[in-house]
Amino acid sequence: xxxxxxxxxxxxxxEETLQLEKELAEMTTLAEERLNQLKYLQAEFDNFRKWSEKxxxxxxxxxxxxxxKDLLVIxxxxxxxxxxxxxxxxxxxxxxxxxxxxxxxxxxxLEPITCMGGKFDPQFHEVLCRKQCSEExxxxxxxxxxxxxxxxxxxxxxxxxxxxxASKKEGEENG
Amino acid sequence: xxxxxxxxxxxxxxxxxxxxxxxxxxxIIPSAEGATVAGKMFPSYVAFTADGQLLVGxxxxxxxxxxxxxxxxxxxxxxxxxHVYHIHNKDYTPQQISGFLLKKIKRDAExxxxxxxxxxxxxxxxxxxxxQRTATKDAGKIAGLDVVRLVNEPTAASMAYGLDRAGEYxxxxxxxxxxxxxxxxxxFGGGTFTVLATSGDTHxxxxxxxxxxxxWIATEFKKLESVDIRNDKMAVNRVKEAAEKAKxxxxxxxxxxxxxxxxxxxxxxxxxxxxxxxxxxxxQLVEPTIKRxxxxxxxxxxxxxxxxxxxxxxxxxxxxxxxxxxQKFIEDHIxxxxxxxxxxxxxVSIGAxxxxxILGGDITDMVLLDVTPLTLGIETLGxxxxxxxxxxxxxxxxxSQIFTTAADVQTSVTVHVLQGERPMAADNVSLGQFNLVxxxxxxxxxxxxxxxxxxxxxxxxxxxxxxLGTGKEQKxxxxxxxxxxxxxxxxxVNEAEQFEEEDRKRKEEVEVTNTADSLIYTAEKxxxxxxxxxxPELTGKVNAAIxxxxxxxxxxxxxxxxxxxxxxxxxxxxAGSAIYQQSAQQQSAQQQEQAAGxxxxxxxxxxxxxxEQRKADEDVVDADFEVHDEK
Numbered sequence: 001x002x003x004x005x006x007x008x009x010x011x012x013x014x015e016e017t018l019q020l021e022k023e024l025a026e027m028t029t030l031a032e033e034r035l036n037q038l039k040y041l042q043a044e045f046d047n048f049r050k051w052s053e054k055x056x057x058x059x060x061x062x063x064x065x066x067x068x069k070d071l072l073v074i075x076x077x078x079x080x081x082x083x084x085x086x087x088x089x090x091x092x093x094x095x096x097x098x099x100x101x102x103x104x105x106x107x108x109x110l111e112p113i114t115c116m117g118g119k120f121d122p123q124f125h126e127v128l129c130r131k132q133c134s135e136e137x138x139x140x141x142x143x144x145x146x147x148x149x150x151x152x153x154x155x156x157x158x159x160x161x162x163x164x165x166a167s168k169k170e171g172e173e174n175g
Numbered sequence: 176x177x178x179x180x181x182x183x184x185x186x187x188x189x190x191x192x193x194x195x196x197x198x199x200x201x202x203i204i205p206s207a208e209g210a211t212v213a214g215k216m217f218p219s220y221v222a223f224t225a226d227g228q229l230l231v232g233x234x235x236x237x238x239x240x241x242x243x244x245x246x247x248x249x250x251x252x253x254x255x256x257x258h259v260y261h262i263h264n265k266d267y268t269p270q271q272i273s274g275f276l277l278k279k280i281k282r283d284a285e286x287x288x289x290x291x292x293x294x295x296x297x298x299x300x301x302x303x304x305x306x307q308r309t310a311t312k313d314a315g316k317i318a319g320l321d322v323v324r325l326v327n328e329p330t331a332a333s334m335a336y337g338l339d340r341a342g343e344y345x346x347x348x349x350x351x352x353x354x355x356x357x358x359x360x361x362x363f364g365g366g367t368f369t370v371l372a373t374s375g376d377t378h379x380x381x382x383x384x385x386x387x388x389x390x391w392i393a394t395e396f397k398k399l400e401s402v403d404i405r406n407d408k409m410a411v412n413r414v415k416e417a418a419e420k421a422k423x424x425x426x427x428x429x430x431x432x433x434x435x436x437x438x439x440x441x442x443x444x445x446x447x448x449x450x451x452x453x454x455x456x457x458x459q460l461v462e463p464t465i466k467r468x469x470x471x472x473x474x475x476x477x478x479x480x481x482x483x484x485x486x487x488x489x490x491x492x493x494x495x496x497x498x499x500x501x502q503k504f505i506e507d508h509i510x511x512x513x514x515x516x517x518x519x520x521x522x523v524s525i526g527a528x529x530x531x532x533i534l535g536g537d538i539t540d541m542v543l544l545d546v547t548p549l550t551l552g553i554e555t556l557g558x559x560x561x562x563x564x565x566x567x568x569x570x571x572x573x574x575s576q577i578f579t580t581a582a583d584v585q586t587s588v589t590v591h592v593l594q595g596e597r598p599m600a601a602d603n604v605s606l607g608q609f610n611l612v613x614x615x616x617x618x619x620x621x622x623x624x625x626x627x628x629x630x631x632x633x634x635x636x637x638x639x640x641x642x643l644g645t646g647k648e649q650k651x652x653x654x655x656x657x658x659x660x661x662x663x664x665x666x667x668v669n670e671a672e673q674f675e676e677e678d679r680k681r682k683e684e685v686e687v688t689n690t691a692d693s694l695i696y697t698a699e700k701x702x703x704x705x706x707x708x709x710x711p712e713l714t715g716k717v718n719a720a721i722x723x724x725x726x727x728x729x730x731x732x733x734x735x736x737x738x739x740x741x742x743x744x745x746x747x748x749x750a751g752s753a754i755y756q757q758s759a760q761q762q763s764a765q766q767q768e769q770a771a772g773x774x775x776x777x778x779x780x781x782x783x784x785x786x787e788q789r790k791a792d793e794d795v796v797d798a799d800f801e802v803h804d805e806k
Contacts, residue, residue, distance in 0.1 A: 050289075052198075073417075076413065077437065080436065081436060081437045120241065122238040126237035127237065127238055127239070142408075144408050145409065145413070154208070157233075
């Protein structure tokens with residue numbers, strides 16, 4: 001009798017063992033997979049933390065950028081107004097107000113981009129038109145709109161007119 | 176060591192932009208040269224200067240006028256064709272030009288992320304053929320980017336809105352950019368997007384609108400001042416900038432002023448430009464542009480063999496679609512509201528970044544991070560709600576806080592778990608309560624009971640209270656902590672706002688009462704312990720002050736309680752200083768007692784900062800539990 005029943009029991013046990021081993025393998029893989037995901041997530045979080053700290057730094061540096069950008073048009077207005085004022089006292093007074101504002105903004109890192117007479121540089125200037133003249137090509141001959149930098153970042157490029165020296169230009173292309 | 180990021184790139188005809196998933200959120204990668212007026216995109220320009228420099232983006236656009244023959248724009252229109260750009264005796268294919276743009280994006284992304292970027296998802300118009308798609312992939316290769324997938328622009332936009340998660344619908348994507356209009360009709364079902372029809376206009380967009388506004392200003396100014404500013408370069412520049420700003424502003428306000436003092440000068444003196452532009456006037460001005468959108472729109476529907484009623488989702492892409500008039504036009508024509516919430520200028524690159532994250536395995540179904548919609552807390556002395564987990568906290572999360580007893584010899588506390596935004600316990604939803612019993616008899620404020628809230632990923636809240644003195648613990652599990660319907664959540668949040676002022680008053684009342692109560696306790700304790708060290712006059716004064724506070728409490732007159740409490744405090748410190756003036760030996764003993772006074776006082780008001788997690792020992796929150804009668 002025992003012999004009769006022993007065999008199926010053994011097979012059953014072996015099957016169960018196999019099944020359990022399979023399950024264990026599956027679970028181990030799953031656990032490893034999850035642990036891996038967790039590690040990636042941790043790394044991602046750590047990176048994000050670092051990034052956001054860096055970002056915080058740049059936000060502080062350029063916190064005033066938008067405000068100062070919006071104020072640039074006021075500087076434009078002053079510059080337009082000054083030469084039109086006929087009364088000398090007025091010109092002096094308004095000029096003082098303008099200078100005060102320029103100084104305050106300079107304290108926050110704003111500086112005008114110089115351009116007149118220099119060579120055109122697309123990193124700082126934007127060409128609106130060209131003028132045939134005796135000056136060397138690409139020389140800035142007129143400043144149409146003033147450009148500004150905020151802590152070395154260009155927040156508004158200068159709008160300029162540049163010289164076009166016909167003969168010189170050809171010479172350049174040949175060389 | 177994280178996995179390498181796959182960035183998403185919107186490689187546009189006139190503007191380009193890239194985004195990347197950061198900490199689970201799509202983030203736009205800023206262009207190194209800074210942003211334009213309209214957003215974070217940069218112009219898709221490439222230029223070669225006479226001295227052999229390669230310029231990409233903003234700098235290339237700035238020198239366009241002086242170097243038109245060596246400046247390339249809209250290379251996207253030529254990609255996949257055998258067009259060749261001849262520049263300075265060299266030949267460039269459109270792939271190479273696009274490659275320069277992609278290389279700049281790669282550089283910007285690397286600077287932004289602080290790591291190497293070699294993989295990208297790039298978007299292309301839905302109508303791009305195989306040649307155009309292969310050429311776009313090649314452009315990526317030239318830039319050193321492995322293009323892991325090309326995604327249709329309208330599909331990316333839909334993904335930004337999460338339309339790829341479930342359901343089945345027909346989507347209309349209306350993409351109006353700086354210079355191009357693309358209308359796409361797609362069908363989503365079974366996890367895939369199928370393009371049904373595309374239509375568009377390659378020369379229609381926001382630039383046309385800016386010109387119309389500029390022309391109007393110039394004409395108006397001429398009418399008013401008889402001066403034509405079109406001849407004055409400086410004035411033209413200022414007016415054009417003001418026109419674009421005004422157009423953008425009018426998307427959020429109904430009226431704006433275009434103010435340009437000293438815009439021009441004549442013999443009579445300076446001329447100022449001051450014009451009011453209303454939104455309705457602007458809409459009238461741009462009407463010709465809007466009207467031109469009708470035809471491509473109707474054509475797409477016709478080609479898809481659909482009527483407007485078949486469309487279930489409308490998505491707007493591109494800067495000009497921020498304008499209410501454009502939104503209204505499209506919504507009126509389709510008879511349904513467009514999807515909202517994502518910047519139309521960013522949604523294509525955001526969708527591409529999402530696709531990149533999915534392909535990179537950053538987004539999996541395993542952890543779908545959820546948030547608690549409402550604040551969770553417990554009831555503390557005087558029926559005040561003290562929060563432990565603030566609303567919108569990402570789960571899973573665990574927060575603990577130390578509380579103490581409200582009465583002497585209190586041997587049990589009740590933990591009443593609350594959900595809601597109102598400061599008074601009774602106005603919030605009760606999630607359940609339990610008692611922690613067997614606290615050893617001690618004066619109020621001495622036992623330390625740590626209450627922990629632990630929400631797991633499925634929103635199940637485990638609350639436990641542990642007496643740190645004996646280690647006795649009691650727990651409860653709440654399964655419905657995040658299962659409120661959206662309507663309920665909104666209702667509760669609105670209510671909280673509505674009753675803010677009233678609630679604040681009630682909470683203040685309770686706080687004032689609590690402070691008074693604990694000060695009386697301290698004062699009485701001081702008197703009984705130091706009776707022999709105080710002169711009868713001071714003892715009398717303190718007693719009188721105590722009686723006054725008690726009377727005020729009886730009357731429930733808040734102002735009176737406040738002033739009497741203050742008075743008691745003054746008298747108490749007077750008594751304190753008197754004691755200090757006594758012998759040195761006594762001093763050290765009394766110092767300890769004195770310390771108890773201010774501590775209890777400040778602890779009472781500390782409750783306002785409820786949700787913060789506090790360390791043990793010195794920051795025990797005073798008197799926080801209701802007394803519970805053991806049965």
